Amino acid sequence: MSHIYLTFDDGPDPEFTPRVLDVLARANMHATFFAIGTQARRWPELVRRAAAEGHEIANHSFSHRHPWMMSARSARAEVREGAAVLSEITGHAPNFFRPPHGRMRACMREEAQQGGQKTMLWDLSAIDWGPFGRADKIAERLSRIQGEEVVLMHDGRNEHNKPDELLKVLPQVLVQLSERGLRSRALVKDV
Ligand SMILES: [Zn+2]
Structure with missing residues (x-):
């Protein structure tokens, strides 16, 4: 059994996050949610639900x-403030930080490190956003998962995200991963 690390950015979202959580629960897989502070503050119960179900809650500014x-x-x-919102909700500081749009900046990485967070991008993107964010294309990209990758997806509808398109194929993608002996788990610090 090989592992992968599914990650969902830009949530929590009152419509899509519960659906993603349901799909993960049915597949008995765990993921990491890179939550936006303003969203988390608005829907803290979704952050608590994800944490209670064994997912990692991470800082997305x-x-x-x-x-x-x-x-x-x-x-x-x-x-700092993104981490503070999550700490308040979950009771502990996040372990990971991912900059918006994946745009690295040294001072942000340093700030994250000072707060105990490892800065984490991704290896493979579902590109579940914009004009290429169509269900069939998302499924095709996710079929290229080999094992050990950090995979970028979105549960939040921020900007041009297409979580509705992702959710059309996510249940089947997880079944196929299982059949290939691949399971998603939450990020751990030695990745
Ligand atoms: Zn984002």
Whole structure:
């Protein structure tokens, strides 16, 4: 049995996060949710549900501002305040940080590290957003999973995300992964 690390960004979302959680529960798999602080603050019960069901709750900044479009001071605050919201809800500091749009910035990585978070991007994207975010294309991309990858998907509808398209194929994708001996688990710090 080989592992993969499914990750869901930009939630929690009152419509799509519960559906993703249901699909994961049926497949008996675990994932990591990179939550946006403002969303988590609005729907804390969804964060608590995900944590209670064994998923990892990770920091995706306070308000999802583009890392390159703000001062270093603001960029650091985005990391710190995102982590603070999650700590308040789950009772402990997050272990991982992922910058919005995957845009790395040294001061954000440093701030995350100071807060005990490892900065984590991904190996394979479902591209479940924008004009290429169609269910059949998402399924095709996810069929390329080999094992050990960190996989990027979205449960939040931020900007151009297509969680509705993802959810059309996610149950079947998880069945196929299981049949190939691949299981998703929550990120662990030695990945
Ligand atoms: Zn994002």
